[in-house]
Amino acid sequence: MLKTFPKGGIHPAENKLTSTKRIQKLPIPKVVYVPIAQHIGIPSEITVARKDKVKIGQIIAKSGGFVSSNIHSPVAGTVTKLDKIIDTSSYKKQCIVIRTDIKDPSNFEEIIYPLKKEIELTPKEIVQRITDYGIVGLGGATFPSHVKLQVKEGNNINCLLINGVECEPYLTADHRLMLERPEEIIVGIYILMSALNVNKAIIGIENNKKDAIDIFKGLTKNEEGIQVAALKVKYPQGSEKQLIRSILKREVPKNGLPHDVGVIVHNVGTVFAVYQAIQYNKPLIERVVTVTGKELKRPSNFWVKIGTPIHDLIDEVGGLPERTRKIVNGGPMMGKAMKNTDVPITKGTSGILVISEDEASRQRSENCIRCGDCVFVCPMGLEPYLLMKLTEKGLYERALNEDILTCIECGSCSYICPSHRPLLDYIRFGKSIVKKLETSKN
Amino acid sequence: MSTQPIIISASPHVHSDRTSKKLMYDVVIALIPALLVSLYVFGIGALMVTAVAVISCLSFEYLIQKYVLKTAVTINDGSALLTGILLAFNVPSNLPVWMIIVGSLVAIGVAKSSFGGLGFNIFNPALVGRVFLLVSFPVQMTTWPSPVVNQTTMADAVTGATPLGVIKEGLMQGETITGLSTQIPSTIDMFLGITGGSIGEMSALALILGGIYLISKKVITWQIPIIVLTTMVILTGIFWSIDSEQYANPLFHIITGGAMLGAFFMATDPVTSPMSKKGMVIFAIGIGLITVVIRLFGAYPEGVSFAILIMNAFVPLINTYFKPKRFGSKIKSQIL
Numbered sequence: 001m002l003k004t005f006p007k008g009g010i011h012p013a014e015n016k017l018t019s020t021k022r023i024q025k026l027p028i029p030k031v032v033y034v035p036i037a038q039h040i041g042i043p044s045e046i047t048v049a050r051k052d053k054v055k056i057g058q059i060i061a062k063s064g065g066f067v068s069s070n071i072h073s074p075v076a077g078t079v080t081k082l083d084k085i086i087d088t089s090s091y092k093k094q095c096i097v098i099r100t101d102i103k104d105p106s107n108f109e110e111i112i113y114p115l116k117k118e119i120e121l122t123p124k125e126i127v128q129r130i131t132d133y134g135i136v137g138l139g140g141a142t143f144p145s146h147v148k149l150q151v152k153e154g155n156n157i158n159c160l161l162i163n164g165v166e167c168e169p170y171l172t173a174d175h176r177l178m179l180e181r182p183e184e185i186i187v188g189i190y191i192l193m194s195a196l197n198v199n200k201a202i203i204g205i206e207n208n209k210k211d212a213i214d215i216f217k218g219l220t221k222n223e224e225g226i227q228v229a230a231l232k233v234k235y236p237q238g239s240e241k242q243l244i245r246s247i248l249k250r251e252v253p254k255n256g257l258p259h260d261v262g263v264i265v266h267n268v269g270t271v272f273a274v275y276q277a278i279q280y281n282k283p284l285i286e287r288v289v290t291v292t293g294k295e296l297k298r299p300s301n302f303w304v305k306i307g308t309p310i311h312d313l314i315d316e317v318g319g320l321p322e323r324t325r326k327i328v329n330g331g332p333m334m335g336k337a338m339k340n341t342d343v344p345i346t347k348g349t350s351g352i353l354v355i356s357e358d359e360a361s362r363q364r365s366e367n368c369i370r371c372g373d374c375v376f377v378c379p380m381g382l383e384p385y386l387l388m389k390l391t392e393k394g395l396y397e398r399a400l401n402e403d404i405l406t407c408i409e410c411g412s413c414s415y416i417c418p419s420h421r422p423l424l425d426y427i428r429f430g431k432s433i434v435k436k437l438e439t440s441k442n
Numbered sequence: 443m444s445t446q447p448i449i450i451s452a453s454p455h456v457h458s459d460r461t462s463k464k465l466m467y468d469v470v471i472a473l474i475p476a477l478l479v480s481l482y483v484f485g486i487g488a489l490m491v492t493a494v495a496v497i498s499c500l501s502f503e504y505l506i507q508k509y510v511l512k513t514a515v516t517i518n519d520g521s522a523l524l525t526g527i528l529l530a531f532n533v534p535s536n537l538p539v540w541m542i543i544v545g546s547l548v549a550i551g552v553a554k555s556s557f558g559g560l561g562f563n564i565f566n567p568a569l570v571g572r573v574f575l576l577v578s579f580p581v582q583m584t585t586w587p588s589p590v591v592n593q594t595t596m597a598d599a600v601t602g603a604t605p606l607g608v609i610k611e612g613l614m615q616g617e618t619i620t621g622l623s624t625q626i627p628s629t630i631d632m633f634l635g636i637t638g639g640s641i642g643e644m645s646a647l648a649l650i651l652g653g654i655y656l657i658s659k660k661v662i663t664w665q666i667p668i669i670v671l672t673t674m675v676i677l678t679g680i681f682w683s684i685d686s687e688q689y690a691n692p693l694f695h696i697i698t699g700g701a702m703l704g705a706f707f708m709a710t711d712p713v714t715s716p717m718s719k720k721g722m723v724i725f726a727i728g729i730g731l732i733t734v735v736i737r738l739f740g741a742y743p744e745g746v747s748f749a750i751l752i753m754n755a756f757v758p759l760i761n762t763y764f765k766p767k768r769f770g771s772k773i774k775s776q777i778l
Contacts, residue, residue, distance in 0.1 A: 007769065012456055090450065169456065241769065254770035326449045332456040339450060359456065360449045366519070367561035369462050371712035376663075376719070381768040383717065403768050411454030418460040419561075425452050 002207050004232035005242040008379035010412045011234055012333065014208055017292050018172045023180060023301040026316060028107050032074050032307030033344040034060065034096045035087045039136040040143050041067030046096060052079045056106050057283050060096050063131070069144045070134040071096075072283040074305035076104040088329045088346060090339050098307070115183050116279040119191055126195040126278055133277040134284045134347075138269030139163055139174075139238070140330060142348035145274070148264050149195050156262050160193055160201040161247060164216075164268040165231060165238030167206060168331025171351040173288040174268050176301045178205070178212040182219055185268055188275035189226055196264060202227045203268070204247050206237055235333060236410040240265050242379050254406055269350070289313065289345055293354030295321035304345050310352055311341035325360035328353040333411045366419040374413035374423055380406050384413035384423040391430030400434045407431060462560075465712070466520025468661045472652035473527055473707065479635040479645035480535065483589040487535040488641045492527060494539050498546035499526035506555045513559070521560045525549050528568035531642025531703060532747065533575060534586045541579055545571040565754045566714045569747050576747070586638040604639045605632060606699045609690055610743035618687040633697050646697040653706035662710040665722045670705040671696050673730025681738060689738065701733070704746035714754045721757075721764040728753040 037043035044061035054060055054073040061071040081097040100107060121129065131146035151157050162185075166174040178185065189201050203220075205213045207230050220226040229247045231237050241252045243265060250261040258265055266274075269287060276282040285306055292299040297318025304313065310327070314320055320327075320341070328335040329349055374384035382403055390399040404427060413423040480488040503522035507515045517523075529549050533542065549571030557563040576583045586604060603611070605626040612622040627637045635645025643649075656662045674696055681689040695701065700708075709715060709729050716725050729749045736745025 007766070010458070012458070245769075251770050254768060256770065324448075326451075326455065328453075328455055330453075333454045335453055335455065337448075337450045337452075337455065339448065353455070355455060362451060363457070363461075366462055366516075367559065369465075369521075369561045369712050370715075370717060371462075371465070372715075372717040372722075373460070375717050375766055378766070379769065381766040381771075383765065385717065406768065406770065409453075415454050415456065416458050416460065418458075418462045418465055420457065420461070424454070428452065 002232040003204075003229050003246045004234055004237065005245040005379060007381055008377050008412065009234040009236065009242075010377050010415055012169050012415060014233070015169045015292075015294070016172050016175070016208070017170065017294070017299045018290050018301050019175055019209075021172070021176070021300050023176050023288055023303055026302040026304050026308065026313065028075065028100055028102075029305060029308040029312050030100055030102075031080075031309070032077075032098050032100065032305060033085055033309060034071060034074065034098065034307040035344065035346055036061045036071060036094050036096065037087075038071065038142060038306070038346040038348065039069045040141060041065065041069070043094070044068060044071050046082060046094070048079050048096065050079055050082060053077075053101075054079060054098060057285060060098075067144055067147055069136050070132060070283070072134055072285050073098060074285040074307050075100045076106045077101040086339060086343060088336055088338060088343055088349065090336070095344070113276065113280050113282075115187070117187055119187070119194060119278070121278060123195045123197060126191055129277055130195075130274060133282070135270060135273050135277055136284070136347050137267055138273060138287055138347065138350070139267030140334065140348050140350055142346075145266065145270055148266070149192070151196060151259060151264070155259060157196055157259055157264055158198055158200060158262045159248065160189070160196055160198050161243060161263055161265040162189055162201060162203040162268055162271055163238055163240070163243055163265055164203050164205040164209070164212065165243060166209070167233075167235045167238040168333055168335075168351075169235075170292045170353050171290050171331045172292075172301060173290045173350045175209050175212060177272055177288050178209070178268055179215065181272055182212075182215045184275045185271050186216075186219055186223065186226065187279065188271035191274055191278050192266060192271065193225065199225045200227075201225060202229050202247055204229045204231050204237075204243050206231050206233050208233045235412065236379055236408070239379065239408055239410060241408070254403065284347060287345075287347065287349070289349055290351035291317050292351060293321070293356070295323060295356045296354055297321075306347055307344045309342050309344050310338070313345070313352055314341055314354070320354065321356060323356040323358075324354050325357050326355040328355060333415070334409065362422075363420040365421050368419055368421055371418060373416045373418065377412040377416045379410060379412065380408060382407060384427060385421075387430060388421065388423050388426040391426045391433075396430065396434050396437055399430050400438070404430050404434055463518070463520050465661050466524050468656065468659055469524055469707065470520065470527060472655045472661075473531070473642065475648035475651050476531065476635075476642045476645055476703070477527075479648045480531075480641045483635060483644065484535040484587060484641065487587065490539075491533060491535055491537060491542055491641060492530040494542045495530035495533075495546055496523055496526035498543045499523070499529065499550050502547055502550040503555075506551060507559070511555065511559070516560065519560065522550060525554070525567045525571075528642075528707060529571045532568060532572040532640050532700065533583065535641050536585070536587045537575075537582055541575060541582060545575045548574040561713055563713055564757070565751055566708055566711050569708055569751055573747050573751060586640070588638055589636055604699065604743070605637060605694070606737065606743040610737075613688065619690055620687060629693065629697070632694075637698075639698075640700070643700045643703040646702045649702035649706055653702070656706065656710070662706070663719070663722060665719060666710045666715060666726045667705040669723055669726035670709055670730045670733075671701065673727050674701060674734055677731065677734040678738070695734070695737065699737075699744045700746035704729070704733075704750055708746075709750050709753075714757060716757050716760045716764065718761070718764055718766045720766070721760040724760055724764055725753050725757065728756065
C-alpha cells in the first residue's frame with residue numbers, strides 16, 4: 001500500500017522530461033550575482049567590498065541573526081559591484097557581483113569526493129558546521145537548516161523525515177540526485193540523525209520514482225534506523241505537513257511546526273549539502289537545477305553555481321524557444337514567473353521552467369458555479385471559494401476565522417477550478433492583509 | 443525569443459482542463475439515454491417539448507443578459523441549455539407550448555437571472571419552473587399521455603396517471619397495494635421506462651447509465667445520488683415492512699416518479715448543492731426524507747421536486763455549519 005495524506009490533493013500531468021538525464025556540470029559562469037537574501041529570515045551582511053579578491057568558498061556575507069545564513073563565494077574572482085538587481089522575487093535586491101577570474105585554476109579544478117562514511121564530528125560540531133557553511137533548505141523554502149537542528153531541551157523529536165518526494169511536475173533535481181548520489185545521501189542522513197540524536201529516519205519518495213525507491217530500499221536493507229516510504233503520486237505530497245501525515249499519520253497542529261509532533265523534515269538536496277559540508281568542508285555554493293520545458297531543445301539537469309544568471313543555463317539547453325511566453329523559477333505549481341533571464345540562481349532554485357504560448361496565459365475567470373472542487377482538493381481542509389469571497393469583500397476578520405493563514409499556497413484550488421477563478425491570488429492577498437492586521441493588533 | 447512580451451503571473455502556472463462549460467455539456471450527454479427512451483415511449487411529442495424548452499430558455503437567457511442585466515451574453519456556457527432540457531424532462535410530453543414558454547421564463551428569469559445569473563441562484567432553476575407550472579396548471583401538469591408503445595393494448599387510455607398517482611389515489615380510496623398492482627406497469631417496465639410520467643423521468647435504467655457516466659467523469663460526486671436513494675429505500679422499507687398493503691415497496695419508490703432524475707441530475711446541480719462532502723450527506727438525507735414524507739403522507743403523489751427545493755433553501759446554512767475538517771485542528775492524542 002502506498003502511503004498518502006487523506007484529504008485533498010490533485011494529480012497534474014507529471015511531465016518529468018529530464019528524469020533520465022544525468023546531472024551535468026554547467027561551465028563556470030563569467031559573472032555571478034549573489035543575492036544576500038536567499039533564505040527565509042534576516043538577510044546576510046556583506047563582508048566584502050568592491051575590488052576585493054575572493055576565493056571559492058570564502059564567506060562574502062555573514063549571517064545576520066539566528067534565522068539567517070552565511071553566504072560563500074561560488075567562484076574565485078573579483079567583486080566588481082555591490083548593487084541592487086532584480087532577483088527571483090521580481091524586486092531589486094542587494095547582490096554581490098563577482099567577476100570570475102578565468103586564470104585562477106581553482107575555478108576549474110575537478111574535485112572528486114570519494115564516499116566517506118565515518119562521521120568524526122560531535123552533534124554540536126555538526127550543527128555548528130551546518131550553520132557556518134550556509135546550508136538552507138534546498139526544497140524551495142530555503143529555511144536555514146541549523147535552525148531546524150537546534151532542538152530545545154526536553155523536546156521529544158523521535159523521527160527524521162527525508163523529503164525525496166519532488167511532487168512538482170517537471171522538476172527532477174532531487175530525483176537525479178537520489179539516483180546518482182544515494183550513498184552520500186544515506187551518510188548525510190546519519191549525520192543529521194546524530195545531530196538530532198534520533199535513531200529513526202524515513203525517506204519519503206513518490207511512486208513515480210520507482211528507480212530511486214529501489215536504490216534506497218537496497219541500500220537501507222541492512223541499515224538500522226533508516227526506512228523508505230513509497231508514496232502515492234499526489235500533489236502536494238512533498239509539502240511538509242502533508243508528508244508527515246502521509247508517512248507517520250501525525251497531524252501538525254494548526255499554527256504548529258513539525259517538531260510539535262516529534263518530527264524534523266529535511267529535503268534530500270539539503271541532506272547531500274550537509275554531507276559535503278561535514279565530510280569535505282564544502283560550503284553551499286552549488287546545487288542541482290532542472291532546466292526544462294516542452295519546447296526546449298535539450299532539457300537537462302545541471303550542477304549550477306549559486307549566482308549564475310539564468311540565461312547561462314538557457315544557452316546551455318539550446319536557447320529560448322521562439323514561442324516562449326513565461327519563464328518560471330521553480331515548478332509549475334509553486335514557482336515564480338520571472339521578468340527576464342538575467343535573474344540569478346539562488347539556493348532555493350530547484351528548476352527553471354520555460355512555458356510557451358499555449359500554456360502561458362490564464363483563461364478568463366467566470367462565475368463561480370459552487371461545484372466545491374476547490375474545497376475537495378484543498379489539502380488543508382479550507383474553503384478557497386469562501387476565502388476568495390471574503391478577501392474580495394474586505395472581510396478580513398472573518399477570513400482569519402476561516403483559517404486563511406493556514407493556507408500553504410499549493411495552488412490546487414486554482415489548478416482545479418473549472419471557472420478559472422484566481423482563487424490563490426486572492427487568498428495570498430487576503431493572507432498578507434490579515435497578517436498585517438494581526439501584527440498591528442499585537 | 444518572440445517579440446511577444448513575457449507574461450508574469452502568480453502560481454500555479456498550469457491548470458486542469460476542466461471547464462464549467464465542459465461540465466454542463468457532460469450533463470447534457472448524460473441525459474441523452476433518457477431522452478431516447480422518452481422518444482421511444484412518447485414519440486415526437488417528447489422531442490417537441492424538449493426543443494421548445496431549450497429554445498425558450500436560451501432565448502430568455504440571451505434577452506435578459508443583453509437587455510435587462512446588460513452584461514456579457516453567456517448562452518453558450520451550457521447552463522441555460524441544461525436548464526431547458528431538465529425543465530422539459532420534468533413536464534408531460536403533451537404540455538401546451540405556451541406553458542412550456544412560461545415555465546422557461548420562470549426558470550431563467552425568476553429563479554436564475556433575478557438572483558444574479560449562473561452561480562448565484564439559490565434554487566434549481568428547472569425545478570422552480572416545474573413547480574411553478576405544477577401549482578399554476580395542476581391539471582395539465584398531471585395529465586400524462588400513456589406510452590405510445592402500449593396504446594394498441596390500451597386503446598381507450600390516451601391519458602393515464604403515473605404509477606405513483608395510481609397508488610396514491612387507490613390507497614386514499616381504501617384499496618390495497620395488491621389490489622392496485624394490476625393497474626400499474628410491471629416492475630421491469632417501470633425500470634426500463636415503459637410507463638407514464640414526465641418526459642425524462644421514467645426510465646430508471648437510462649438515468650442510472652447517465653449517472654454512472656457523470657460520476658466516472660467526476661462531474662458529480664457519488665454521495666448525493668446514492669445517499670438520496672439509500673435514504674428513500676431505508677425509510678420506505680421501514681413502512682413497507684410494517685404494512686406491505688398500505689405502503690409500496692422500496693424498489694417501487696426509487697424506480698418511479700422523479701427519484702432517479704432528481705437524485706442524479708437535479709440534486710447534484712453544483713450551484714444549488716452544498717460545497718463540502720459532509721454537507722452533501724446532510725443535504726441528500728434531507729431530500730430522501732422529505733420525498734418519502736410527501737409521497738407517503740402528503741397530498742401530492744410525488745415529492746422529489748419539493749424535497750430538492752426545500753433542501754436548496756438550507757444549503758447556505760449547511761455550508762456554514764458543515765465545514766470540511768481543517769488540517770491540524772481537533773487532533774486526537776498522537777502516538778509519538
